[in-house]
Amino acid sequence: MDPVVHRRMVEPGIGLLELDRPERLNAISPQLLGELHAALAELAEDRECRVVVLTGRGRGFCAGLDLQESHGGDTVPDRMRLQKRIASLVPALRALPQPVVAAVNGPAAGGGLALALASDVRIAGESARFGNAFVRIGLSGGDVGVSWLLPRLIGASRAFELLLTGRVVDAREADRIGLVSRVVPDADLRESALAVAREIVANSPFGVRMTKDVMWAQLEAGSLAAGIALENSTQIAASETADQTEAARAFLERRPPEFTDS
Template sequence: MTTTLATADFDHLLVREEEGGVHVVTLNRPEKLNALHAELWDELDAMCAVVERDPAVRVVVLTGAGRGFCAGADLAVITALPDDGVTDFMRVQEHGANVIARVKRLPVPVIAAVNGPAAGGGLALALAADVRIAAPEARFNVAFVRLGLSGCDVGVSWLLPRVVGLGHASELMLTGRLIDAAEAYRIGLVNRVVAAGDLMHAALELGREMAANSPYALKLTKECLQVNVDAGSIEAAIALENRNQVLASRTRDAPIAMRAFVTKTAPEFTGR
């Protein structure tokens, strides 16, 4: 039987299927503020592999169990590496970075519901999402530079400037300072801040709003946004837009969407 996200078995991730194809994926190491270790990186990678082939997944909501979203890399793992273990460290480094990139490349929208601290690799995970909603208890920092490491790690130097701009990204990455949810909202790091008790409701409501659109339209929209943010010219951006519009218009779901829009009825998409 083909594994779906709803039936996948993980040790450190909890998966809950919600109405409309929205799936909540919860990092589940609350005693460690959901810090990332080898097993959790592996499971996030496996989760992505399932999402990539599961047509029932329309939107993913990422959050953390307990009082944290994700405290970043589990320092016990890093400090256990031998001093001369360059190749070992590189293997750990590359694996984590590749997982962040894979989350970013997922063909469905990803919403980060940031319920508490998101530091280092946890910040990278939140940045890999398409939209971020935070509770007032959320805290964010790059963290790496405070540990005697480069502030540029697991994709943050690419992701953060594209979300908040180079000036804000430079300040956060060069100081490593912690910012609260209000400042994160002010600089555009999060889309909105809602009460902790309303966080999941807000994330699910947004997820259902996204999932109400046809799956292929969502996929092409996300793909185009990610490519065109770095487009070399408006002509290059428009060329991709034109291609995607023609492709989308030829799907079976396009006339269904048109008809539902005109008649103000709920569409039943085929995913084709």
Template sequence: MYLNGDLYLRDTAAEGRTVLVTQPAPGVRVLTMNRPERLNALSAEMIRDLHHALDEVTADEACRVVVLTGAGRGFCAGLDLFSMPGKRAGEADASPQARLHTQQAIAALVPRLRNLAQPVIAAVNGPAAGGGFGLALAADIRVAATSARFNAAFVRIGLSGCDIGVSWLLPRLIGAGRSHELLLTGRLVDAAEAERLGLVSRVVPDGETLDAALEIAAQITANSPMGVWMTKEVAWSQLEVGSLQAGIDLENRTQIMTAFTRDHTEQISAFREKRPPTYTNG
């Protein structure tokens, strides 16, 4: 499917797709939200294209890491209020049924990112608001440009501040007290504060977020596919496990299962022989 990452980027751009797909390194797929004139606000087409791109990731065993970013100077400004998905031509407003379908389609992106076997790195190159904030939170790792800004914008447009999983994810990242403040005020958090809060793992100069994400991706792909998959799955599951012992029981079973993979044996052999491992995902 990918002859060359740059070639594929040109092809998808020529088709006018709202999500560009590139492969800058073996096993690394970059999904770029591509409505820069709207700060990559979520249109109906972009929501569909994101789901389609994630379908392709799920089906591609060669894909090891996903990087999610935005074109231009923004990551994602949330739902496009000037082009409301679900609104039909000639209608003053979308029907309740259409709005619910749209809500479900947007919200479904969050567990889809969380449930991917591949780790997701959000390269937040600018504003991440509302739904864009939710997409960033659903990633496993977040790196931010100095110009990045975050906010749970829902309460500022007359809606509940709790939407698309943000009120579940945010307190688990930064604590309930700080999360409640951000949800109730909808205020902007700049990159420096986001790093202090633990919302992002690092802040880099503008224009370097993708490079930083690819550096992390390379460190991840140096590990075995099964080991990375199980690490992501167990780490997320631990956020819902009710006790230390239940968490340890989950870890114990996962460790025994991964110990019987061929890649585990290869990784040990490569370490002893002081050479890079060759993984077969077996």
């Protein structure tokens, strides 16, 4: 059986994670689910990869769970195990030390929407569509972390409307409401995502990792004081690294820094 998730380095420090079920708009099958979990576990230990670009091959980013595939038993415990297995992709993406840039092509629906929301940066091709239609088929719009992530990205008012109606958002609206960083022609999508990845790779590895950790942690911080305390500790830790000294020296000498992740 050919793999349906591909992970490879495309440039120094930049890895590409590509879903490859284009005939099903990269919908989540048991095979894709297992391979994606395995790829994320490998990335978490990969010190050579410093940024990940996540995308789907063909006309879709990820159309959610593939209902034409058998996902195991049909009892409530079976379905709960599957639900937890899919939902655990979101914290796995969050826990990666590398920032994840989602290059969203075509539909990002259901679990596919969750993958996009759990990424750190989202860039949309003009064909991108974002939706969570569970409420239209008698289920809750709260699924796979979407009801936690979406209001933190676009605000509670807009998130309520989208999840209660199940309405699909096109790329232009996604840009207007702050769901994505930018919209580009589909032909330019991958290169645009790589350009953002290059900008990230140009920064110190430890500083980038701490920035990702702090930004996600601040979404759950209970107070301004707690948030500042977290910033203080990570900032002082970063100031003691060799890379911070190198960055300061390179700035004074007007040259690119040479980071060693130390």
